[in-house]
Amino acid sequence: MAGFAIRRTAGEGWTYIDAEPRSSFLEYGAETFAGDGTRVEAGYVSILWEYDRPISGLEMAQFLNFCPGASADVFVRTKSRSVDISGNPVWKAFLATMHRPDSEFIWRHGQQYFINVKVIFRGLAEVPA
Numbered sequence: 001m002a003g004f005a006i007r008r009t010a011g012e013g014w015t016y017i018d019a020e021p022r023s024s025f026l027e028y029g030a031e032t033f034a035g036d037g038t039r040v041e042a043g044y045v046s047i048l049w050e051y052d053r054p055i056s057g058l059e060m061a062q063f064l065n066f067c068p069g070a071s072a073d074v075f076v077r078t079k080s081r082s083v084d085i086s087g088n089p090v091w092k093a094f095l096a097t098m099h100r101p102d103s104e105f106i107w108r109h110g111q112q113y114f115i116n117v118k119v120i121f122r123g124l125a126e127v128p129a
Helices: 057-066
Strands: 005-007 022-026 030-033 039-042 046-050 071-083 089-099 102-108 111-127
Touching: 005 057, 022 071, 046 071, 057 111, 071 111
Parallel strands: none
Antiparallel strands: 005 071, 022 046, 030 039, 046 111, 071 089, 089 111, 102 111
16 A cells, blocks of 8 residues: 555554555755855755645644644655656655644534645654555
8 A cells, every 4th residue: 555654663564554644755954054054954854744735634634643742653654756667755764753733623503624634754763654
């Protein structure tokens, strides 16, 4: 099964994410300037999952189950920047530090939804999928 997924340990099965995010790799954490004025890229490669639509409280609970505090070490399965010979995305798995999802919440029809949801995974180490 292909899809975005998270798990806590290498031995357990993947939990597939119900709400498919827009996924991207961030090449570095921040841009700074050296004393001589040259631009320096600092930090590590990260994965960013973003949602263009509101996600439900149940969908957010999936993330919070894996990251109840500020951060947690997890295994994450995501699309890479590569495609196979047929043009399909190549899926890769990483051991990473998941940071608590950043979002705002709204109420619609008596139910809580989360908007502007961003989930960041840092400190990536590729592992077998």
